[in-house]
Amino acid sequence: MPGSIAVIVPTFNAEAFVERAISSAQGQDHVAEIIAVDDASTDRTCDVVEALAKDDTRIRLIRNAANGGPSVARNAGIDAARSDWIAILDADDAYGPDRFGPLLRRADRDEADIVSDNLTYYDLPHDEILGPAVHPEPAVQQVTLEKLFRSTPTGGRDYVTLKPVFRRDFLNKNRLRYDASIRNGEDFDILAKALLAGGKFVASLARATYLYTTRESGTSKTLLDYDPVIAQSEKWLRHPAFRSDEELRRLAEERIDILRRRQLDRRTGEGGIAKRVGTLALALRSQAGREWLGDWFRARLQPNPS
Structure with missing residues (x-):
């Protein structure tokens, strides 16, 4: 079926909100x-999905035997899909009305392999739209590798958080899947690989129909571990695109430094004295770590204002 969409919904202990996610996909054209x-939930998530599937033959449930993380769950859905396009919908998020028609028309017009609208942050308890991830000017933008690496959570240019729709043939032709070793940062990773493979990514930003439910709403959380994504990021530096482009290499190195600092921040808040001492020793091994260590000591040497 031309223009058909497969919506992949990874779930883990999502019984409280998965019906909202699936219902928002059921009302979309082209789905x-x-x-x-399901990534080995221990609650009633599967019961909720199976009840919905009784009334809608488009809904299928795949059960993972063991918890493998969001990348493993997404890949299982992509492998099972037969539609022209792949869309990811996290179980604690939802779609706004009429998401896919405009996206497919944009993809056809621009011959894009990857297409997205804007993402908006949404406060579920207060039913409040908090604002878009990317400033919608210009309204249509081609997301390049450099633009992706310049993404930032501030300033209205958080391209990493966009939830794009991928041509399934493009993913399969280039053997693109989410990295199973990464439990956070998997969206950045697959987008970077897709752009390195020559994919054309067009973002139509005037409409924001992906509702990213803020974690303050009590929805699912992912345990952050930056080591795998740091290791993957370091591999990019060996790619010809980064070896031949000084600016891209600088941006990649800057991203790695930021990730290393975040990992050190996380580790100093964990465990006992021995683990913290080990973290401080680890910081000495890189320039970013040494800079972080200086900031860490300066913060603790400042006089207490009280």
């Missing part, structure tokens, strides 16, 4: 498949 991939 031929809704594939919920």
Whole structure:
């Protein structure tokens, strides 16, 4: 079916909100498949999905035997899909009305392999739209590798958080899947690989129909571990695109430094004295770590204002 969409919904202990996510996909045009991939939930998530599937043959449930993380769940859904396009919908998020028609028309017009609208942050308890991830001017933008690496959570240019729709043939032709070793940062990773593979990514930013439910709403959280994404980021530096482009290499190195600092911040808040001493020793091994260590000591040497 031309222009058909497979919506992949990774789930883990999502019984409280998965019905909201799936219902928002059911009301969309072009959706031929809704594939919920349960990552070994211990609550009633699967019961909720199976009840919905009784009334809608588009809904399928895949059960992972063991918890493998969001990348593993997404890949299982992509492998099972048969539609022209792949869309990811996290179980604690939702779509606004009429998401896919405008996106597919934009993809056809611009011959894009990857297409997205804007993402808006949404406060579920207060039913309040908090604002878009990317400033919608210009309204249509091609997201390049450099633009992706310049993404920032501030300033209205957080391209990493956009939830794009991928041509399934493009993913399969280039053997693109989410990195199973990464439990946070997997969206950045697959987008970077897609752009390195020559994919054309067009963002139509005037409309924001992906509702990213803020974590303050009590929805699911992912344990942050930066080591795998740092290791993957370091591999990019060996790619010809980064070796031949000084600015891209600088941006990649800057991203790695930021990730290293975040990992050190996280580790100093964990465990006992021995683990913290080990973290401080680790910081000495890189320039970013040494800079972080200086900031860490300066913060603790400042007099207490009280």
